[in-house]
Amino acid sequence: MGNGEGNNNEGRNQEEMSKEGGQDAGSPLESVMSAKADGAEGPAVESAEAKVDEPVLVRAAYEHPLPIRLTHWVNAMSLFVMVASGLRIFRAFPSFGPKIPEKVLLDIPKSLTLGGWLGGALQWHFTFMWFFAASGILYLAYQVGSGHYRTVLFTPRDIAGVWPMARHYFFFGPKPPASGQYNPLQKLAYTSTIGFGVLSLLTGIVLYKPAQFSWLAFLFGGFHLTRIWHFAAMCGFLSFIPGHLIMVALHGWSNFVSMLSGWKREPEYQE
Amino acid sequence: MITRLEDKDLKRQSRRQLLKLAPVAALGIFAIPKVSDRLVEAGVHFSDWAAGVLFRTQHRAQTFADSEVVPFEKFPYNGYDVLDPEVDLENWTLTVEGDVQRPGEYKLSQIQALPKLMQNTRHVCVEGWDVIGAFGGTPISNFLTLVGANTGARFLEVECADDYYESIDMASALHPQSLLCYEMYGEPLDRKHGAPLRLQMPTKLGYKQAKYLETIRVTSVLKPGKTGYWEDQGYSWFGGL
Structure with a gap:
């Protein structure tokens, strides 16, 4: 590195x-x-x-406008709460499908959970779902409204660049030249997380109000499948977060600070 | 877009932008346990308010074919305490109180004389599991008409033989699928499922559907800390689906 x-x-x-x-x-x-x-x-x-x-x-770029930074941190905190309280909720019925036969699929250690008991976890979940949803909606509205999404949206043009970047990160391959704020692998990762966010929100709405949003439940293949999709969306986030944190650690202070102040000192890319 | 600026300008800009983010730190108060208890309680209240606003009064929950209903033996018994509070079924009456024109004691036969509805609906537990069962009874709205209830009142409170208690919003009580249920699978309600009478509402979570009913009260005021057995410990009061 x-x-x-x-x-x-x-x-x-x-x-x-x-x-x-x-x-x-x-x-x-x-x-x-x-x-x-x-x-x-x-x-x-x-x-x-x-x-x-x-x-x-000094070469510098104002990479992250205020709405992006704001929603990033609100979302990061809500995601932490949603996952930890969600795992606690899952403990109440650690299975999928109908009640009987009940099998414990995953025994989630209590120490990884938040809320103390099912009711407490639900309180956290039902509180932070609003922060989570609001930050996601505000983020998407800003990205689309400002056109800023072009820097981060993964498009078919980026497909070719994914493998060279992955080879660089995971197999010590040569570093592909930086072409913009985000490389193709980053775009893929960030765009996927937005997908996980949308999936977790929509499936969450179904689990919260399956009768009021019966049409949405139908789209996800019913109540039982929706519970699995909701869990899968969380797994998506959990697969993203460690890589994201490692990359932040590897790329140093100036990169980290840019998500706080918006400004990145000496960015790698030109233009 | 890359700009070139003096180091001190970059620092000043960065500092200014950083300060704009300061309000986010306010979320940190959730880390203080005593404060967070109240905040998440408020969060659930807000969610309940939103759920009440979103509730579609005439939108029916999904119903199922007889073939999709789980066998009676597989419909779980669930109680918070005792499964059979030994209700005297012979002499049982339902006490009706509050904002009604005809308060008093009502016999099961009077309830059974009202138009009957049989429905195969999903019973969803707050824990995350669900079962499809077959239920029979009369819509609560029929009974409220019988007793001359003021349906402009806000709540319906119930008290049960096992000391369980619940309260539901009037809109949910008046929902066409909300039943005073006295039958499951075409048979009289058995003791462990809440004989002789229980609430059955496919638009509510299981814990709202009180069993072993003894008293129904129509009211617009709920006593704080006495809104429902589980709700008083932190469950969502609306508990809607």
Whole structure:
């Protein structure tokens, strides 16, 4: 990973040099200095600044507008509560289908659950379902309304890029060049989570009010199947979250901070 | 879109954007147990309110063919305490109180004389399981007409021989599939299923469908902390499906 970052820094500096060639032209020493400055922040920047007598500009991108950050964190918290309380609810009838024969399919440890008992877990579930739904709807409305969805929506054009990216992450393959804010694998992952969110919300509505929303229950293949879809949507989230967290950890502080402040310092991509 | 800006400007921008996110931290109060207890209770109240608004008064829950009904032996007995409170079936009467023109004691025969409805419907437990059963009785609305109930009142309260108690919203009580049920599978209700009379409402969860009925009260005011056996411990009061 560290190696990859290093390569990127070099590439970025070359790019900068060629773009700002007018200012730096004919000074190989300076370009070496600025390359150093880029790698190790701090005093080196100051000295480069002093020498050029012009402020050093930082490349940055306002990646995550406020609605995205807001809904991301509200959703993250609600998802945590929904999964933990949902597992507690599942413990009350740890099976699918009719009551009899009742089989315990999965024994979920109490320590992984929230709410203390079925009634408590339902209270958490019925409270945070509103935050979960609101954040999801606000997110989708913003993405569609602003056109910002184009940066993240997985489309057929991205299919070809998935495997090279997966090979890079999982099998130490070469790193494909960054083409935009998100690489094809990221787009696939993020778009899938939206799918899981929509699925969990719609199936949740059916489980909550199967008689009022009988048409929706019918679309999901009935009450029993809906319960399985609801569980499957959670499994989808649970398969996404660890990878997401590992990637955030690997990509460092500036990447993490961008989901808080919106601004990403020195993004990998050009444009 | 990449922009180039001075380090201090980037820092200032970042800080400003970060502050805009501060309200999200308010959700952190859910981490304080004493506060969260009240908040999630409020959350359930809000959900109940929404459920009441969304309730379609004439929309019928799905009904099933006789072939889809589980055999009687497989319909689970469920009680919170005793399964047979030893009701004296011979001398049983239903006490009717509250906002009604004709309060008093009603015999089972009077209830059975009302138009009868038989329905195969899904009984859904709050735990997540469900069974399809065959039920027979008279729509609650018929009985409310008989006793001259003010259907403009908000609630129906019931008390049971096993000290269970429940209350339901008037709209659900008046739903065409909401029964005062005295039969299952074409036979008189057996003792463990709530003989001689129980509520049976396919638009409500199981815990709303009180068994061994003794008293029905029409009212617009519920006593706080006395809205239903499980509800008082935290279950959703509306408990609708």
